[in-house]
Amino acid sequence: MRYAGAVDVGVQPVAELVALVNDWGTLPREVGARAAPARLGLGPGPGPVAVADRLHAVFAAPDDAERARLISDMLAETRVRPVAGAAAWAVDDPASALLASAALALREQLAADPGRLGVCADDRCADVYVDVSPGGHRRFCSTTCQTRSRVAAFRRRRRES
Numbered sequence: 052m053r054y055a056g057a058v059d060v061g062v063q064p065v066a067e068l069v070a071l072v073n074d075w076g077t078l079p080r081e082v083g084a085r086a087a088p089a090r091l092g093l094g095p096g097p098g099p100v101a102v103a104d105r106l107h108a109v110f111a112a113p114d115d116a117e118r119a120r121l122i123s124d125m126l127a128e129t130r131v132r133p134v135a136g137a138a139a140w141a142v143d144d145p146a147s148a149l150l151a152s153a154a155l156a157l158r159e160q161l162a163a164d165p166g167r168l169g170v171c172a173d174d175r176c177a178d179v180y181v182d183v184s185p186g187g188h189r190r191f192c193s194t195t196c197q198t199r200s201r202v203a204a205f206r207r208r209r210r211e212s
């Protein structure tokens with residue numbers, strides 16, 4: 052049953068989570084030297100920066116076991132629960148909705164396709180990504196970072212030789 056005041060929580064598409072983390076996360080913005088975007092349409096709660104920083108930790112975790120632990124903590128903390136008789140979720144506190152929705156999405160992603168979350172390997176970038184490549188060997192958030200990193204490695208090798 053639903054409580055009065057409970058808020059429905061949708062499971063966010065993982066691509067939107069990646070955008071949330073990279074737009075708002077402290078580390079992605081500092082390392083990438085970008086300002087925070089205007090806060091639009093994100094509703095109440097601890098704020099997108101706080102949520103983005105917690106999500107970033109999930110992507111940056113050393114393995115999927117640690118990721119699962121962080122996600123469980125978030126789910127417990129938001130007290131998100133399934134709505135009986137519907138394929139839906141709810142929280143009592145609207146301020147928890149963003150974190151709950153993100154945690155649900157990450158849990159689904161981890162269960163469906165483990166080992167696919169990561170943080171860009173480029174020195175000047177801390178953006179996160181979901182690896183959808185067939186081989187699952189992605190290390191960079193974008194081809195821009197991949198190219199920059201390769202060029203830097205090439206220059207380094209040339210200097211050393």
Ligand SMILES: [Zn+2]
Pocket residue numbers: 171172173176177178191192193196
């Ligand atoms: Zn990158």
